[in-house]
Amino acid sequence: MTDIADRAAERIDELNGDALAEHYRHDHAHGKTPADSAETCSGCGCAIPEERRIAVPGVALCTECQQDADWIAAAAKRNGRPA
Ligand SMILES: [Zn+2]
Numbered sequence: 001m002t003d004i005a006d007r008a009a010e011r012i013d014e015l016n017g018d019a020l021a022e023h024y025r026h027d028h029a030h031g032k033t034p035a036d037s038a039e040t041c042s043g044c045g046c047a048i049p050e051e052r053r054i055a056v057p058g059v060a061l062c063t064e065c066q067q068d069a070d071w072i073a074a075a076a077k078r079n080g081r082p083a
Contacts, residue, residue, distance in 0.1 A: 032058030041065050 037053035040046065043065030053059055061069060 043068070 034054045034057050036058040037056065038048060038060045039053070041048055041062035042060045044062060046062050048059060048062050052063065059066075
């Protein structure tokens with residue numbers, strides 16, 4: 001009757017691996033570099049200027065779309081709803 005114990009141990013290893021992977025990804029979200037920046041805006045698809053990609057590591061939106069997103073987030077906050 002070692003099967004159940006073995007399977008449980010394997011499952012725990014899997015879960016720990018997932019947690020570590022998740023932790024790793026989360027950590028890296030805070031340490032973005034210009035190489036993580038998108039070359040094209042995920043909002044409108046236009047090219048994001050190189051200066052912006054360097055100035056805002058991990059950037060995904062062009063200036064215009066970022067302003068829209070900020071405005072929507074601020075409006076949602078004013079209305080008491082999470083963005
Ligand atoms: Zn855009």
